[in-house]
Amino acid sequence: MLEKDKELLIEAIVEDIKKKEEEKKSKRGDIDVKLIEKTVRNILQFISWRICVDSMTNLMFAVGTKGQNELFDRVNVNIDTTASKIVTFAIKTFYDKIDTKELEKLFEDVKDNYLAQCILREYIKRYLYTNFVERNKRDRIIQIAGFNKQRLIGKMKTK
Numbered sequence: 001m002l003e004k005d006k007e008l009l010i011e012a013i014v015e016d017i018k019k020k021e022e023e024k025k026s027k028r029g030d031i032d033v034k035l036i037e038k039t040v041r042n043i044l045q046f047i048s049w050r051i052c053v054d055s056m057t058n059l060m061f062a063v064g065t066k067g068q069n070e071l072f073d074r075v076n077v078n079i080d081t082t083a084s085k086i087v088t089f090a091i092k093t094f095y096d097k098i099d100t101k102e103l104e105k106l107f108e109d110v111k112d113n114y115l116a117q118c119i120l121r122e123y124i125k126r127y128l129y130t131n132f133v134e135r136n137k138r139d140r141i142i143q144i145a146g147f148n149k150q151r152l153i154g155k156m157k158t159k
Contacts (some may be wrong), residue, residue, distance in 0.1 A: 015038050049115060050119055052115065056083070060091050072092060085106055085109060086110075086116060089102070089103075089120065093123060103145075107144055124145045
């Protein structure tokens with residue numbers, strides 16, 4: 001829905017801001033329309049990302065269960081979409097451990113999909129923040145996901 005009407009929504013918000021800024025223009029000078037558009041696009045991108053993550057998380061909790069990895073893998077193969085791959089990954093890592101070989105393949109599958117990479121990284125961060133992971137494996141996961149190791153270290157469980 002956001003993708004379909006994104007430009008219309010951006011125009012409406014930009015026009016509203018421009019109208020308000022024109023009233024204040026005499027005090028400050030010219031309006032930076034490009035900056036306004038960039039800000040609105042970033043807001044919409046964040047909202048879209050949040051909707052995707054929350055929807056996938058809700059689906060993960062609705063259908064996920066421990067010990068059913070083989071079933072989720074079969075369903076994922078049948079559906080074979082980026083979303084099904086990420087939901088399957090989220091379910092498996094919520095109830096089990098991250099398989100680094102599987103993670104590498106998943107990142108390879110989504111290498112051209114920025115939104116999918118961001119969602120996947122969100123689930124990896126959650127996993128790393130809430131689970132103890134042996135140092136070598138943690139470092140490998142961080143490398144595969146392309147994280148800045150120094151940023152994450154302080155927030156992760158280390159014992």
